[in-house]
Amino acid sequence: MRDTTARSAEAVLEIRDLSVTYGGRPPVRAVRGVSLRLARGEALGLVGESGCGKSSLARALAGLEPAEGQVMMNGRPLPHRRTREQARRVQMVFQDPYASLNPRMTAVQTVAEMLRVHRLRPKDQIAERARELLDLAGLPSQVADTRPAALSGGQRQRVAIARALALEPDVLVADEPTTALDVSVQAVILELLAHLRETLGLALLLITHNLAVVSAVCDRAAVMHSGEIVEQAAVPALLASPQHPYTRRLLAAVPRLGPPPG
Amino acid sequence: MTRTLAAGLALLAVIAGMVACAPLLAAHNPGQQDLLHVLAGPSAAHPLGTDDLGRDIWARLLYAGRADLAIGFAAVAAPFVIGSALGLLAGYFGGWPDAAIMRVLDIVVAFPFYVLVIAVVFALGAGVGSIFIAITAVGWVSYTRIVRGEVLVAKRLGYVQAARAAGLPAWRILLRHLAPNVLSQAVVYAMSDIVLTILAVVTLGYLGLGVQPPAPEWGAMMQAGEPYLSIHPALATAPGVAVVVTGLALSMIGDGLAAGLGI
Amino acid sequence: MSDDLLEVRGLRVTMRGAAGGRAPVVHDLSLRLAAGEALGLVGESGSGKTTTLRAILRLLPAAGRIAAGQVLFAGQDLARVRERDLRAVRGGRIGVVWQDPLAALDPLMRVGEQIAEVIRAHGRGASRREAHQRALGLMRQVELPGAEAMFRRYPHELSGGQRQRIVIASAIAAGPRLLLADEPTTALDVTIQDQILTLLARLRAELGLALLLVTHDLAVVWQTCDRVAVMYAGRIVEEGPVASVFAAPRHHYTRGLLGAAPSLEMPGVLPRGIPGTQPGPTGAPGCAFAPRCPASDHKCRTVTPVLAAPSGDGHPAACHHPLPTGLGAGRA
Numbered sequence: 001m002r003d004t005t006a007r008s009a010e011a012v013l014e015i016r017d018l019s020v021t022y023g024g025r026p027p028v029r030a031v032r033g034v035s036l037r038l039a040r041g042e043a044l045g046l047v048g049e050s051g052c053g054k055s056s057l058a059r060a061l062a063g064l065e066p067a068e069g070q071v072m073m074n075g076r077p078l079p080h081r082r083t084r085e086q087a088r089r090v091q092m093v094f095q096d097p098y099a100s101l102n103p104r105m106t107a108v109q110t111v112a113e114m115l116r117v118h119r120l121r122p123k124d125q126i127a128e129r130a131r132e133l134l135d136l137a138g139l140p141s142q143v144a145d146t147r148p149a150a151l152s153g154g155q156r157q158r159v160a161i162a163r164a165l166a167l168e169p170d171v172l173v174a175d176e177p178t179t180a181l182d183v184s185v186q187a188v189i190l191e192l193l194a195h196l197r198e199t200l201g202l203a204l205l206l207i208t209h210n211l212a213v214v215s216a217v218c219d220r221a222a223v224m225h226s227g228e229i230v231e232q233a234a235v236p237a238l239l240a241s242p243q244h245p246y247t248r249r250l251l252a253a254v255p256r257l258g259p260p261p262g
Numbered sequence: 263m264t265r266t267l268a269a270g271l272a273l274l275a276v277i278a279g280m281v282a283c284a285p286l287l288a289a290h291n292p293g294q295q296d297l298l299h300v301l302a303g304p305s306a307a308h309p310l311g312t313d314d315l316g317r318d319i320w321a322r323l324l325y326a327g328r329a330d331l332a333i334g335f336a337a338v339a340a341p342f343v344i345g346s347a348l349g350l351l352a353g354y355f356g357g358w359p360d361a362a363i364m365r366v367l368d369i370v371v372a373f374p375f376y377v378l379v380i381a382v383v384f385a386l387g388a389g390v391g392s393i394f395i396a397i398t399a400v401g402w403v404s405y406t407r408i409v410r411g412e413v414l415v416a417k418r419l420g421y422v423q424a425a426r427a428a429g430l431p432a433w434r435i436l437l438r439h440l441a442p443n444v445l446s447q448a449v450v451y452a453m454s455d456i457v458l459t460i461l462a463v464v465t466l467g468y469l470g471l472g473v474q475p476p477a478p479e480w481g482a483m484m485q486a487g488e489p490y491l492s493i494h495p496a497l498a499t500a501p502g503v504a505v506v507v508t509g510l511a512l513s514m515i516g517d518g519l520a521a522g523l524g525i
Numbered sequence: 526m527s528d529d530l531l532e533v534r535g536l537r538v539t540m541r542g543a544a545g546g547r548a549p550v551v552h553d554l555s556l557r558l559a560a561g562e563a564l565g566l567v568g569e570s571g572s573g574k575t576t577t578l579r580a581i582l583r584l585l586p587a588a589g590r591i592a593a594g595q596v597l598f599a600g601q602d603l604a605r606v607r608e609r610d611l612r613a614v615r616g617g618r619i620g621v622v623w624q625d626p627l628a629a630l631d632p633l634m635r636v637g638e639q640i641a642e643v644i645r646a647h648g649r650g651a652s653r654r655e656a657h658q659r660a661l662g663l664m665r666q667v668e669l670p671g672a673e674a675m676f677r678r679y680p681h682e683l684s685g686g687q688r689q690r691i692v693i694a695s696a697i698a699a700g701p702r703l704l705l706a707d708e709p710t711t712a713l714d715v716t717i718q719d720q721i722l723t724l725l726a727r728l729r730a731e732l733g734l735a736l737l738l739v740t741h742d743l744a745v746v747w748q749t750c751d752r753v754a755v756m757y758a759g760r761i762v763e764e765g766p767v768a769s770v771f772a773a774p775r776h777h778y779t780r781g782l783l784g785a786a787p788s789l790e791m792p793g794v795l796p797r798g799i800p801g802t803q804p805g806p807t808g809a810p811g812c813a814f815a816p817r818c819p820a821s822d823h824k825c826r827t828v829t830p831v832l833a834a835p836s837g838d839g840h841p842a843a844c845h846h847p848l849p850t851g852l853g854a855g856r857a
Contacts, residue, residue, distance in 0.1 A: 049714035062427040087429025100420025104442045113438070114428055152802050160424070167428055182569035183741060187785040188798030209715060216787035216795050235792045253719035254789055255744035257771065 011072075012203045013038040013061070013090070013171050018069035020056045030056035032227035033069070038171060043197055043204040045214030045235070047250070048224035054207045057224070058175045061205070062092045073170065088118055088167035095176035097156035101148040107134055107159045108144050114166040130166070137162035138192055154185035161192065165200070172196075175207045190217050211254050215239060223247045267518020273511035281327035288321035292478045301494050310496050313486065323500050326478035331508070333393060333473075334460035340398040342452050345405025346445060350436050352406065353413025360410075367403045375400060379462055380471065388471040397459055404455065405448050412444035446523050453516030457509045464505055480505055529597075530703055530735050531558040531581070536594035536604075538573070538580050540806065548806035549592070550576050551759045555832075560702065563729060563736040565746030565767070567782075568756035571803050574739045577756070578707050580604075581737075582615050598703070617647040620696030624708040626688035630680040636691045637664065637676025640698050647699035663694040667724060686717035690724070697728060703735045710745065722749055743786055747771060755779045758804055758813035761832055765840025773850055775835070775842035778814045812845065820846045 013036075020031040030053040038044050048054045060067035063082045071078040073089050094100040101110060111130040115121050121129045134144050137158040148156055157177060164172055174193060178186035194217055197204045206218055214221045215235055222232040223246065231244040242248045280287060289307070296316035303311045310319035352360040370378070382396035416422060417440065425435045466472035467481025475482060480501035487497030538551035551573040558564050568574040579585050581596050583603060596603040599618060603611065615621070623629040631639060640663055641656040648656065657676075664672040667690040680688055689709065696704060706725070710718035726749060729736055738749055746753050747767055754764040755776065763776040774780040781799040788794070801817040810829050815821035824845050832843040839850030 049716065059423075062423075064423055064426055082429060084429040087427065090427070092424060092427050094420035094423060096420055100424060102421040102439050102443065113430075117428070117430055117434065154802065160420070163424060163428075182803075183743075184569060184782060184785045184799035185802070186798070187787070187796040188800070190787065191795055191798060194795055210787070211715075212787040212789050215789050215792040239789060239792055249716060251789070253716040255715075255719070255722070255742065255748045256790070257744045257747050257783070257786060257788065 010040050011037045012040045012074060013205075014070075014072040015061070016070040016072070018057065018060060018067050018071065020053070020060050020065055020067045022056075030227055031060065031067070034224075034227075034229050036222060036229065036232075038203045038205060040170075040203055041197065041201045042220065043194070043206060043218040045218035045221040046205060046207045046224060047209065047211055047214055047221055049209055049250075052224045053227040054224050055175055058092065058173045058205070058207050061171070061173055062090050063087060064092075084118060089169055090171045090173060091164035091167055091169040093157070093160050093164055093172065093174040093177045095179055097153045097160065097180055098148075100160045101156055103148055106145050106147055107139060107151070107162075110159055111162050111166050114163055118167060120166070120168070130162075133162040133166050134159065136165065136196075138188075152185075153181050154189060157181065157189055158192070161189075161196070165196065169202070171203045171205060173205045173207065176209070177206075178213065179208070179210070186213075193217060211239075211250065223250065264518045264521045266514050267522060270511050270514025270516075270518055273507070274515060277327065277508055277511060278331065281324050281331060284321070284324035284328060288318060288324050290318035290321045292317060292321040292325040293476050294318070301490060301497075303494070304496070310500055311494060313483075313497055314490065319483075319496060319500055322478040322483060323480075323504060326480045326483055326501060327504060327508075329473050329477065329479050330460050330463055330481075330505075333390060333463050334456050337394050337397040337459050337463070338401070338452055338456050340394065341401030341455070342405055342448065344398065345402030346409045346441075346448050348402065349406040349409025349411075349448075350413055350440060350444070353410040354417055354432070354436055354440065363406065364410075367406055370400060370403045375458075376462070376465065380466070380469070383466060383471045388466075388474060390473060393463060393466060393472060397462060401455065401459070404451060408448050408451055409444055412447055413440055416440055416444050450516055450520045450523065453512055453519060457512045457516075460505065460508060460512075464501075528559050529557045530560045530562075530599075531556075531737070532595075532597040533557070533577075533581065534595040534597065536577065536580060536596065537592045538576050538585065539590050539592045540576075540586075541588040541590075542806075547590070547592075549759060549808055550589070550806045551580065554594070554759075554761055556754055556761065556764070558703070558735050558737060561729070561733050561735055562752065563738065563750040565750035565753040566737060566739045566756060567741065567743060567746055567753055569741055569782075569803055571758075571805070572756040573759040574756045575707055578705050578737065578739045581705065582619065582621065583608075583611055584615070613647065616643055616696070616701075617699045618701050618703070620699070620701040620704045622689070622692055622696050622704065622706040622709045625712055626685065626692045627680060629692050630688060632680055634679075635677050636680060636683065636688075637661070637672075637678075640664065640691065640695050643695045643698040660694070660698070663698055664691075666697075666728070667691075667694045669694075684717075685713050686720060689713065689717075689721055693721075693724065693728070697732065697734070700732075701734065703737065704729075705737045705739075707739045708741070709738070711740070711742070718745075725749065743771070743782060755782070759806065760813065760843060762814065762844070763840070763842040764832065769840050773839070773848070775839060775847040775850065776814075776844045777818045777820055777846075777848065779842075780848060781817075812843070822846070 015036050017033045017035055018031060019029060019033055022028045022030060034057060046054050056065060059065040063080055066080045078086055108127060108130045111133050112126050115126045115129055131144055139155055139158045143151060143155060178189050181189060193204060196202055208214060218235055221235050221238050222229045225246045231247045242251055294317060299312050300314055300316040302308060308318050313319055348363050352363040378400045379396045382399055383392045386392040386395060422435060422439055425439050463472055464481035467479040468485045472481055473479035483501040484498045490497050533554060533556045536551055536554040537549060539547040540550050542548050554577060566574045580591055591604050594604060637660050640660040644656040644659050645651050661672045661676060664675060669675050669687060669690050710721050713721060728734060740746060750767055753767050753770050754761045757778050763770060763779045774783060784797045785799060787796045799817055804813055811826045812830050815825040830843040830845050832841045834841040835850055837850060
């Protein structure tokens with residue numbers, strides 16, 4: 001494993017030797033001693049195939065899964081059981097836009113609930129702020145008061161992003177956020193994530209099976225295989241000269257739009 | 263709204279309207295005896311005739327419906343609320359709360375429904391209060407099972423995960439995010455459960471363990487009419503028909519709701 | 526053309542909506558496929574690509590109906606033949622590979638038996654032994670390791686890639702001349718996808734199979750197909766040889782789609798999305814892409830463009846203001 005990360009950059013999130021084990025006989029070690037650093041405003045791509053443990057890692061970071069090892073947020077430990085204030089530091093966007101919103105709540109209600117529970121705005125400003133966030137996420141204002149059933153997949157994912165942003169997190173973990181979307185919509189959502197990262201200084205952990213998505217959005221990429229990070233490098237370097245055999249296999253398998261290499 | 267649901271609702275509305283307007287639709291008091299005209303056949307004064315004490319069957323049928331419908335609906339409310347709440351808790355928290363609730367549930371379902379209901383009523387003494395307690399003690403298990411299963415599925419979904427990741431308190435996730443989305447199955451079941459409960463009330467009445475005479479009740483009426491089945495069949499069959507028609511209406515509502523909710 | 530294996534003429538499919546009315550989901554669609562040729566039918570969800578594939582075999586959902594058009598295959602119009610005659614075609618002379626191999630296999634039947642079942646159903650009196658032997662041969666042909674042991678497994682005991690190989694083995698079991706594949710690799714990991722696409726290419730070459738591949742993934746088409754037809758809102762909007770369409774797209778939607786796909790070749794470059802969303806089924810005149818199109822004008826919103834070849838060289842596109850031929854706006 002190599003790591004070309006500039007050590008000088010301020011780490012907003014650092015995980016050391018993180019493991020996630022699921023009960024059962026025998027127990028399954030989904031994540032095996034993973035260490036990662038994420039600098040403020042950085043976009044790190046976590047790539048791997050299904051079952052490699054990338055989603056378990058994401059869930060552990062968001063406090064949804066108990067894990068061994070350390071998660072450090074701005075230099076302080078972030079435990080599995082979090083206070084409300086600690087919980088909002090890491091927010092997630094999920095893969096399936098059709099399951100990620102409460103079917104009985106409108107877009108505005110979905111976002112407003114976060115603001116209200118965390119008391120991030122005075123009561124009378126909550127609705128206004130919710131609309132502002134939805135606007136920031138690019139949801140047309142005409143559909144801000146509709147329920148998810150009336151929204152397209154892309155629009156739902158925008159609401160989910162606005163909900164995550166409402167808590168003003170330091171780290172946004174996006175678990176396959178565009179996998180369920182059409183290509184033309186995927187591009188728009190990737191643009192939005194890149195834009196938010198730039199304007200809000202958000203650190204982005206983008207989890208995907210699609211190396212091309214990582215190539216478009218991320219500065220650095222970590223390749224995960226069987227619960228371990230097998231290679232970590234800046235994206236151009238990783239694409240140009242993959243070191244680990246698994247990374248090479250993965251890259252060779254990606255179908256390309258253009259004449260086959262060689 | 264599906265046609266089945268509309269028809270079921272209409273039928274139930276007619277039945278409920280009739281029993282609610284019993285004083286207007288029946289010329290006689292259901293308890294008023296006329297010992298000179300016992301076991302009379304249908305006449306202008308008594309549309310369905312009279313029973314062995316000369317009471318108007320039509321009046322008793324309507325007033326009995328009041329008792330059966332009211333007890334049926336009311337006796338489903340408690341198991342629905344208690345069972346659903348336990349199902350939410352068991353499904354969401356898992357671990358020891360789940361294990362504890364499910365063990366009790368296993369014990370309750372080990373006995374046949376009627377055996378347990380009758381045993382509880384027998385122990386507590388006949389009467390409306392005992393019926394409520396018995397049906398609640400036995401009936402909650404179905405709601406717990408249904409809701410727990412739904413919660414186990416829903417809690418993996420993104421909106422519940424997002425709520426947890428945002429540090430929302432558990433009670434809020436349960437009430438605001440899970441309950442509204444998992445209770446529809448339980449509501450559909452409640453419709454068929456009312457049928458079952460009314461049948462239980464009728465059965466208990468038939469066995470003399472339910473609503474106590476002289477108050478009219480369909481089951482007790484059937485039991486009282488049984489000896490005269492050959493000479494005055496309306497005495498036992500009229501309340502029987504009433505039970506069947508009410509059950510039909512509720513079943514149609516249940517089926518219609520299920521179809522409408524895509525279950 | 527006499528060497529066409531499959532020809533779809535003026536296909537129109539309607540679906541019964543929730544409100545009760547019937548809406549067209551595939552409009553006036555024509556395509557042809559020569560023996561041994563591979564055609565990619567590309568589109569986003571809701572474009573009608575899967576409906577088209579299902580209509581060819583008359584396997585539409587209950588709400589769907591072929592309202593007009595012909596599906597000519599081996600001298601028959603599949604849109605008109607009796608249901609009984611279709612059975613010999615489905616899984617017989619036309620093999621099908623579905624998107625979700627787990628759903629396509631019977632969970633309670635050994636996978637080898639499922640292949641043998643197809644052989645017996647279409648094999649005119651093949652004995653159990655023969656069918657068994659031929660199933661094993663097919664399993665080796667799709668490169669399943671340890672065919673004897675694998676034969677006795679159940680679908681849930683296999684990996685996703687192995688299941689799809691079983692589905693492919695069943696699809697070619699009756700010796701079809703045409704294979705229909707609906708997103709055959711979408712549910713699979715990228716390394717497995719690569720293996721399955723390679724397998725499909727090899728089988729095509731060995732067996733002289735024609736392939737109609739329905740997918741949302743342009744790169745999969747590039748890797749697998751000779752020709753491509755791009756669908757949008759129930760119509761084919763552009764059609765031609767893969768190299769020509771990808772190098773010089775003529776429809777603005779095709780160009781948008783090519784630009785929207787993220788690329789490994791250009792790290793750090795964000796793909797450009799297409800603003801707006803694909804409209805639902807509508808019978809309104811005009812180009813369905815007009816609301817999202819940078820080049821649309823009044824004519825686009827009122828007159829439906831037809832799929833027409835340009836006067837010079839180049840491939841057909843259904844656009845009033847097609848992109849110039851030869852000027853590469855695409856990626857390749």
